[in-house]
Amino acid sequence: MDVKRIKNMGKELNAFLAEFDDCFARSESRERLRNYIGGQVSDLPRKSIEPIALAAGVVPRTLQCFLASAKWDERRVRDRTQWIWLATMPTAKPSAQLTGGIIPRRARTPLGFNGSGAATPARSTTA
Numbered sequence: 001m002d003v004k005r006i007k008n009m010g011k012e013l014n015a016f017l018a019e020f021d022d023c024f025a026r027s028e029s030r031e032r033l034r035n036y037i038g039g040q041v042s043d044l045p046r047k048s049i050e051p052i053a054l055a056a057g058v059v060p061r062t063l064q065c066f067l068a069s070a071k072w073d074e075r076r077v078r079d080r081t082q083w084i085w086l087a088t089m090p091t092a093k094p095s096a097q098l099t100g101g102i103i104p105r106r107a108r109t110p111l112g113f114n115g116s117g118a119a120t121p122a123r124s125t126t127a
Helices: 001-018 025-040 050-054 060-069 074-088 107-113
Strands: none
Touching: 001 025, 025 050, 025 074, 050 060
């Protein structure tokens, strides 16, 4: 890989992570996310907190605190990840797993859900 490609990857990663900026209340948390994910996708031989933090020029304890106690909106991160995935897969159809279980009733009925959340055999429409 050449230097130009590596630099472009960094820009692409920052653009991708910017999609999640509103999931974190503090700018410091957004920056620590970039440090951590950047370290995970880097060529560091060890992907633990200390080498990642030192490579990013951050005190290791700062990154530890981010991972242990930073406030972020888990539901929004999950939803954003799912919608980004759906946007990149134009033929994908939303499923219960990707939509948090929210599928219109019309879509649930033919699958044979009995209302309690348990699946039942689908009823025959010819009988």
